[in-house]
Amino acid sequence: VETRAADDVILDVPGFGEPVSGRVIGYPGGRLPAVNRVVLRRGRFMAPGSDDEVVISEGFAQAHGLAPGDSLGGILNDRWRRLHIVGIGLTPEFVVETKPGELFPDSRRYGVLWLDAAAAAAALGLEGAWNEASLLLRPGTSERAVIARADTLLARYGGLGSFGRDLQPSHRFLSDEITQASVFATAAPVIFLGVAAFLVNLVLARLVASQREQIGMMKAFGVSTRALARHYALIALGPVAVGATAGTVFGLWLAGRLATVYAKYYRIPDAPFTPTWSVVVIAVAITGVAALLGAVQTVRRVVRLPAAESMRPESPVRYRAGLVERLGLTRHVSPMTRLTVRGIERRPLRAGLALLGMALSVAVTMIGLFAFDAISAMRDVQFRAAQREDLAVTFTRPQGDAALRELAQLPGVTQVEPTWAVPVRLRHAQYERRVAMTGVPPQAALRQVVNAHGAPAPLPGDGLLLSTELARLLRVQVGDTVAVDVLVGRRADGRLRVGALVDDLIGTNAYVPMGALRALVGDAAYDGAVLAVDAVALDRVYAHLKQAPGVAGLSSRAALIANFDKTMAESFNITLLTLAAFAGLLSVGVIYNTARIALSERGRELASLRVLGFTRREVARMLFGELTILGVVAVPAGFMIGAGFCWALAAALSSELFRLPLVLAMRTYALSALMLCVAGALSALLVRRRLDRLDLVAVLKTRE
Numbered sequence: 001v002e003t004r005a006a007d008d009v010i011l012d013v014p015g016f017g018e019p020v021s022g023r024v025i026g027y028p029g030g031r032l033p034a035v036n037r038v039v040l041r042r043g044r045f046m047a048p049g050s051d052d053e054v055v056i057s058e059g060f061a062q063a064h065g066l067a068p069g070d071s072l073g074g075i076l077n078d079r080w081r082r083l084h085i086v087g088i089g090l091t092p093e094f095v096v097e098t099k100p101g102e103l104f105p106d107s108r109r110y111g112v113l114w115l116d117a118a119a120a121a122a123a124l125g126l127e128g129a130w131n132e133a134s135l136l137l138r139p140g141t142s143e144r145a146v147i148a149r150a151d152t153l154l155a156r157y158g159g160l161g162s163f164g165r166d167l168q169p170s171h172r173f174l175s176d177e178i179t180q181a182s183v184f185a186t187a188a189p190v191i192f193l194g195v196a197a198f199l200v201n202l203v204l205a206r207l208v209a210s211q212r213e214q215i216g217m218m219k220a221f222g223v224s225t226r227a228l229a230r231h232y233a234l235i236a237l238g239p240v241a242v243g244a245t246a247g248t249v250f251g252l253w254l255a256g257r258l259a260t261v262y263a264k265y266y267r268i269p270d271a272p273f274t275p276t277w278s279v280v281v282i283a284v285a286i287t288g289v290a291a292l293l294g295a296v297q298t299v300r301r302v303v304r305l306p307a308a309e310s311m312r313p314e315s316p317v318r319y320r321a322g323l324v325e326r327l328g329l330t331r332h333v334s335p336m337t338r339l340t341v342r343g344i345e346r347r348p349l350r351a352g353l354a355l356l357g358m359a360l361s362v363a364v365t366m367i368g369l370f371a372f373d374a375i376s377a378m379r380d381v382q383f384r385a386a387q388r389e390d391l392a393v394t395f396t397r398p399q400g401d402a403a404l405r406e407l408a409q410l411p412g413v414t415q416v417e418p419t420w421a422v423p424v425r426l427r428h429a430q431y432e433r434r435v436a437m438t439g440v441p442p443q444a445a446l447r448q449v450v451n452a453h454g455a456p457a458p459l460p461g462d463g464l465l466l467s468t469e470l471a472r473l474l475r476v477q478v479g480d481t482v483a484v485d486v487l488v489g490r491r492a493d494g495r496l497r498v499g500a501l502v503d504d505l506i507g508t509n510a511y512v513p514m515g516a517l518r519a520l521v522g523d524a525a526y527d528g529a530v531l532a533v534d535a536v537a538l539d540r541v542y543a544h545l546k547q548a549p550g551v552a553g554l555s556s557r558a559a560l561i562a563n564f565d566k567t568m569a570e571s572f573n574i575t576l577l578t579l580a581a582f583a584g585l586l587s588v589g590v591i592y593n594t595a596r597i598a599l600s601e602r603g604r605e606l607a608s609l610r611v612l613g614f615t616r617r618e619v620a621r622m623l624f625g626e627l628t629i630l631g632v633v634a635v636p637a638g639f640m641i642g643a644g645f646c647w648a649l650a651a652a653l654s655s656e657l658f659r660l661p662l663v664l665a666m667r668t669y670a671l672s673a674l675m676l677c678v679a680g681a682l683s684a685l686l687v688r689r690r691l692d693r694l695d696l697v698a699v700l701k702t703r704e
Helices: 058-064 117-123 143-157 171-210 212-220 225-267 277-304 335-346 346-388 401-408 468-474 516-523 535-547 556-611 616-654 665-693 697-702
Strands: 002-004 006-010 021-028 039-043 054-057 069-077 077-089 112-118 132-136 391-399 413-428 431-440 464-467 483-486 492-501 509-512 526-533 550-556
Touching: 006 413, 006 535, 021 069, 021 077, 021 550, 039 054, 054 058, 054 550, 058 077, 058 112, 058 212, 058 431, 069 550, 077 112, 112 117, 117 277, 171 212, 171 225, 171 277, 171 346, 171 391, 171 556, 212 225, 212 335, 225 277, 335 346, 335 616, 346 556, 346 616, 391 401, 391 535, 413 468, 413 516, 431 516, 464 468, 483 516, 492 516, 509 516, 526 535, 535 550, 556 616, 616 665
Parallel strands: 006 550, 021 112, 054 077, 431 509, 464 492
Antiparallel strands: 002 132, 006 021, 006 069, 039 077, 054 112, 069 077, 391 526, 391 550, 413 431, 413 483, 413 526, 464 509, 483 492
16 A cells, blocks of 8 residues: 555746646655656656655656756645756656546646655645555455445545546556557458458459460369369469568558557657567468458359360350340430440449449548547537636635635636536446536536537436436436435435436536535535636736635636647547558559459450540540449448448447547548549559550450
8 A cells, every 4th residue: 555645736837828737746755656656767856855856747847848957836735835846757647647627638737746755745734644545456356345445444534435447547548549449450451351352352353264264274184173273372362472571561660650659649668569479470361361262252263164164265245235224224325334334234243342342442531531520529519518618727625605706806707607526426226436426507608518419408407417428337217316425525425316318428427406416415615616718818817826825726728629639630640641541542452453354354345446436535434434333333332331330430439538429521521532533533544544555456366
């Protein structure tokens, strides 16, 4: 068991106009703690007994350009202190420095400071006491039983409740990131390997068709069917051998780079990348299986092809009216369009697979763009509908209406509303959850409860309003009764009826009217306030709140929005560019191979048309007409597939921290279709060059 004194404070960083929130933590001198050790990056630790030397977190130091020898100010226990920086450090407890109540880290406005343990206790008014403890459990120990026993022991001392490492913010943030990465790492290869198998099938099918006479002759001379099947299977595996070598080298390099990015973003001091060769073997094996699956149909054709039949030239294709023509849908189109439609109908499987490949390329592009649509919707809902204040203030200790009136009298402040969130334990049957129950004042305007679409969610008269995710975790519905254990004050308990649910986007929340919360807790104090401030007066309000002894934290909505945008850009830009690049390659691969094989199959008839007087443009229209029709059909099909993928992705990535809304903007549909059009144009350009260079005499020669 490691105990310590810790609390949130307001800091004054030289050269930074806004107040900064910090977490001051007592750190033992002369020995290493058992848990949450600080790794020193620069400088030294605090001298034992020093009351003004601090080690600060690396992210905070880099954000403000601070180094050992610099100093900053802070209000500790309502007293102004000058703190001297002697070291820069990291700790696993704060791989993500996220301010309590906020979703994303902001190192410019929130940092961690380690002070000598005795000095921290004295500065925070906790001499000979502690307010935080970290426990290590023996292997096999029941975490839940220890938490229950610890809560019982600490209840009379004002304990707010214990929790496991899975709910520790940095651990949860990092584990959710790994979970989301695993979703992408599973979904993307399935799509791309499926298309790769189709391309293998496409190429091998044409190869067998062009070599059918040689296959028949080899069978007639006694070459075994097994040997021929093995030959074409090895042809399918040939590209895998080359691709696996290049892919392994590139994949290991990319994995090393990714490990470096993770180490930098999460500030992990030592994160060397060590290849796991079993993963490489599995990846190569899966790729080989995909190639063999693509070759299965072709190999079956080779096996079933009779020698006598295959030694004869393939029978010409019989052109006849298909279903589309019999329905009269081509009555008013040109003869060339009819020929194109017949070409699609005579090879429905190949046309269907090509259409599926194009549709998947549209869908993959939609997945990349969907992340931005969903995040943009979350941003609008959270910062335009729910949080509409300019500033949010957190008090060092609960305050009454007098503090609200004092804030309202600050120059430039036009509106003040109280905030009050009480830590509680909600219980229903065998399920329980620790959450912050938020009291909502009547006619709240600056901070509202809204649903996933940004519409206000009305509170029930005296019951609970729960987020849908929290209701799912507690297995409750509207009308059920939930036991409420208050974890502060006089530790009141009671029972509240679930009056309504709200499908919100962030966190697991419980709301009650402010009056109902006051009646449950038996107190009339607030833990903070939200303010509407004139823009021209913001600096003066900042300057006042920096010196206010009762203020523990301050956050600006504008800063939250800027940090939200920065974090999302860093997280999703690489993903978008990667998916867009793969989607483009996928589109080009499908369209080019389909067009190239069509040219190979129809070279004789296209050359005949040229000899009969058709222009190059007219012949090209016949060749690319099939791809154009398939592309037109593939776009709406890709939209439907993409919407399904986005729905599955939103469900897979959603967690207790946030839920991605299923939002697809018109821009997403337009860019996804445009990507297919650009890939089609590039592929057509490449094949058109081959078509224009067609040797008419060589193509028209009769093969003996």
